[in-house]
Amino acid sequence: MNVLKKIIALILISIFSLFTLTGCKYENNSIENLAYVIALGIDKGEDNLLKLSFQFATPSSDSGSSGSSGSDITTTTVECSSISSGFNLMNSYISKKLNLSHCKVIIFSEELAAIGITEEVQTLINKIQIRPDSSIIISKCSASDFIENAKPNLMTLIARYYEIVVTSGKYTGYYYNSTLENFYSSLEESLVEATAMLGGTNVEQLHYIDKDINYIDIDSSYIAGTSLVEDENLIQLMGTAVFKDGKLVGELNGQETISHLIVTNKLDQCIINIPDPFSSDNLISVSISLNNTNNKVEFVNNAPYIMVDTSIEAYILTYSDSSNYGTEEALGIIEKYINSYLATHISSYLYKTAKEFNSDIAGFGKKVISKYTNINKWNESNWSNNYKNAFFHVNVSTDLEGSTLMINN
């Protein structure tokens, strides 16, 4: 009898499971019913408040040709009054349910960022499907143009392309991957202001060289879209968008971004050019990597006095018959040149953030808050506005290791 009861129970459970656990059909969540968004662009609307651009990955019907068909991408744009209503309009238009769980990048246009994007970022962080490690890009052009031009270069899969492109700043130092979570945290706290990657499209008309800049610094003085790369319309990331209270207040070029990464201890590796101390016509390319940066903040007459002490490891990349860097004395002179060159650039970057932007993007507030015993006193100090009164002292000490493979003695 007991065995019979167990069999009946098992049958009932099986029937129950049959109707309840087959989620795909019941939930209407099968892959054919979903549209996977790879990139989301947000612009200021023309006829409505916002313009959303969606880049979709088109699933291939032929599983055998996934390699070539992986690059199938579609871009669609909709004007809407809010992000959520835009999603709904798009759901209705494409007759599929948007799925943002594979959204790799979120692009805001420069125009919208200048008005303020706090509300949009808060809405996005509240969407469970959007991963907090999605990258934030501020586009020099419109977000829809950026998405339109974003095509996988030297690879086929668009999602993988975005993953790689946002992290390649690790070895150039010209930009740093800013995730949705980091951006949101910076908006929410008073210790550090938000930054994001600066993006643009490579259009010939935008190519530009600042005539006032020393020829040594030209390569790193570009911002996204202005560098002299001859290629069809492709996206480019370079520089940093600087925010203050959720609004875009300025931009840093490649060189300034390197300085920013040095001060914030985030630089992995980059290449800089310095004047050749032994020949005024030449320059020396040096690969640098960061050992450590120590920041200290003191107050002089209530104005922050910020001391930046950074230690760097360097290798000379330049090699020619005319070069003669193999002696102890020569290396010492080059070290001094690197120290002076970097200290000048870092100092210039810091004064730019303080006097021009009044935005503590380096997070010196983190050093200051430990001086206060409770939150009220910290709030009263009004660090965010006092930062514009800051003055800086930068010290760089370079450990020049010599050259990589060849060196003239």
Next chain:
Amino acid sequence: MIAKKICFAEAIALIIILVINRIILGVPKSLLVNSAFSATLTIIFVSIITILIILLINKLFKKFIASDILDISEFLAGNYLKKFVGILYIILFMGISILCLSYICDVLKSIYFESNDKLFLALFFIVGIAIVNRMGFNAVIKSNLIIVILTTIIMIIMFILSIQLFVPERFFPLFGFGIKENYFASLTDVFAFSGLAYIMLIFPFFKNTQDFYKTNIISTIIISIYLLISTICLLLVFPNSVISESIFNMYVLARLADLGEFLRNTDCIYLLFWILSIFSYLSINMFFITNIFKKITNIKNSTATIYSFSLILFVSILLINNITSYNFLLNTVYKYYMITVIVLSIIILILANIKKKKNLPKLK
């Protein structure tokens, strides 16, 4: 349902599952909202107070070997007090079970099952709880031991992975909203140690009575460490405003705690083990509810009551219709109710000890 004796490890696991669930339910968030940056100091402060309370409880229980608070209430003032205390405890366990079940169903609904009904999700838990309790106390305790070990490992991994996201400066300002606000206001945070309520009831289940005293102390220390680590993780990963505004802090932390590009989207793994631990926690609560009910009504077989209480639990989650009512019930009603029940239990213990002391000469 025959309640069998438990060993030392099972007893520790029984107390730990409570704190794991309290952490998942957002106790670290409550501590952080009250104390801001100084929550870690507050936890150390509250832990010391709780350990002192535990030492007091241990001392008071020494004269009542293998008795629970219901037996002691009966000894003090007869059957009426026993029934009154029993009902208080049933309400306490039922209340937290309702909150817990409602919360996890809401979370699952918003993360994975948007179009499903909350009751439908609750049904899976209810059926499981009823079946496990039907199988007996041994099944509850032994499955709990396995789940606690696995969940502890998973949570330790999550805490280690979140180290990369730490901003140490978020410890400051050291005294949060001020010393006075922190330490005197945080005395009510002793509610984070909800294990105190279960300690009043578990003594009769110990194989070795000496294990009871050890379990109380060790489990409180483990709970303190657990709370401290989870609070530090939240404090150092998120700005304070994000913690206070986030509904499911631990899940938000889990979304970030992955192994870079090597292993992503690990939150589903954490969530799986949290569901298991909540399931185990609810089963334990159901066991205590039915056991107390059996004691105060003197019924011989409490099996049928499992279904009744499961049904009450199932229907009661409809009472909590939004996150505001959940927060109010957890952080105000439940918090003060639990403190009241524990204080009342300690008073009963003290009075019972006095009565026992007075009775001793008569016995001689």
